[in-house]
Amino acid sequence: MTWKTVVTLVVPALVLVLIPSGTAQADLITNGGFESFTGSAPKNFFNNVMPTGWFEGPGQGPGGPLDAINAPGTSTSFANGTIGIYPGLPATSPNGGNFAQADADPFFRPGAFSQVVNGLTPGQTYQLSFYQAAGQQNGFQGNTFEEWIVSFGGDTQTSHRFNLPQGGVGNWELQTMTFTAHSASQTLSFLANGNSSFTGPSMPPIIFLDGVSLVPAAVPEPASLALFGVVLGSLGVAYRRQRAAKATAV
Numbered sequence: 001m002t003w004k005t006v007v008t009l010v011v012p013a014l015v016l017v018l019i020p021s022g023t024a025q026a027d028l029i030t031n032g033g034f035e036s037f038t039g040s041a042p043k044n045f046f047n048n049v050m051p052t053g054w055f056e057g058p059g060q061g062p063g064g065p066l067d068a069i070n071a072p073g074t075s076t077s078f079a080n081g082t083i084g085i086y087p088g089l090p091a092t093s094p095n096g097g098n099f100a101q102a103d104a105d106p107f108f109r110p111g112a113f114s115q116v117v118n119g120l121t122p123g124q125t126y127q128l129s130f131y132q133a134a135g136q137q138n139g140f141q142g143n144t145f146e147e148w149i150v151s152f153g154g155d156t157q158t159s160h161r162f163n164l165p166q167g168g169v170g171n172w173e174l175q176t177m178t179f180t181a182h183s184a185s186q187t188l189s190f191l192a193n194g195n196s197s198f199t200g201p202s203m204p205p206i207i208f209l210d211g212v213s214l215v216p217a218a219v220p221e222p223a224s225l226a227l228f229g230v231v232l233g234s235l236g237v238a239y240r241r242q243r244a245a246k247a248t249a250v
Contacts, residue, residue, distance in 0.1 A: 025215040028117050029053075029188075032130070032212035034069050034098040042071040042098045051100070057111030057189070068101045070208075085135035085206050086167035093131050093172050095211030104146050104194030105204040112151070112189035117214060120181040125217040128152065128177045128188070133208040134162035134170030141166055142201035146194045148209065152179045153186035158193075162207075172208075178217055188214065 030053030034042075039049035049069055050056075073091040093099045103109050120126070134146035143166060148159040157177045162170035190212075194205030 025218075028119060028126075028214045029212050030115060033095050033210060034100055037069060037098075042069045051098075054113060054115050057114055067103055069098050070101050071098055072096070084138040086138050086169065088167075088169040089133055089135050089208075090172060093133070093208070093210040094174070095131055097210075099131075099208055099210035101206060101208050102192035103204050104192035104207045106193065106196050107198055108204060109192050109194075112149075112191040113209075114187050114189040116185060117152075117188050118185045120184050120186060121216075122181050122183055125178055125180050126152075126214055127217045128179060129211070129213045130175055130209060131172050131211045132159055132170075132175055133172040134164060135206045135208075136164060136167060137204050137206060138167075140201065140203050142195075142203070144168070144195050144205035146170065146192070146205045146207040148175075148207065149191040149193050150177060151187075151189040151191070153182045155179055164205075172210075174211075188212075 031051055034051045036052040037049050038052065042049060051069060100113070102113070128150070130148075132148060134144075136144045144164050145161055146164070147161040150157050150159065157179075159175045159177075160173065164170055190209060192207050194207065195203065197203035
């Protein structure tokens with residue numbers, strides 16, 4: 001059996017060894033798709049409808065941290081229809097179902113939108129994922145930018161920033177972040193961030209959120225890593241011996 005054949009057969013097997021075994025980890029987020037709520041029908045301000053498991057922070061906006069929940073197919077109109085965005089955004093997120101919509105203008109946005117996450121293991125690394133999209137309020141001028149400022153247990157990260165021309169659309173995209181837990185219970189918060197209406201014509205930037213999920217980050221088991229190292233070392237020794245044998249034969 002040639003050296004190339006050995007590598008072709010063994011290396012894929014080693015990769016499979018590194019895949020964590022067991023069932024998928026349970027999602028620690030409650031109602032990450034905003035399907036469950038109290039109050040009026042989904043398309044409404046957050047002072048009239050509140051998604052289960054989430055709570056409002058103090059802010060300047062009239063309707064709570066995310067201003068509105070949108071039902072599928074309604075992304076071009078904000079809450080009660082008085083604040084629309086420029087057309088073009090896909091009206092259904094990759095996660096499906098309802099999704100949230102926020103004014104990202106720092107002078108008008110509400111406060112952070114949060115959830116207390118329980119059942120954490122201090123020192124464990126967790127993967128946060130969510131979908132985001134962006135747009136601009138219909139009828140306003142100038143460029144906009146939109147992003148989520150995400151906080152978890154005091155650690156903060158920022159999502160990919162949309163930089164949109166006037167009336168531009170930032171299509172749905174998946175975001176992933178990793179955080180290390182500091183305690184068994186921590187608060188996860190999303191704060192919409194974008195242009196200020198007091199520094200130019202860009203008003204207001206609008207950002208969307210859906211499919212929030214938090215699971216333990218997958219890591220190979222220590223025994224699997226040890227086996228991987230031993231096998232790779234053995235392959236290295238075998239390769240050097242094979243080369244030495246060929247050199248002697250010549």
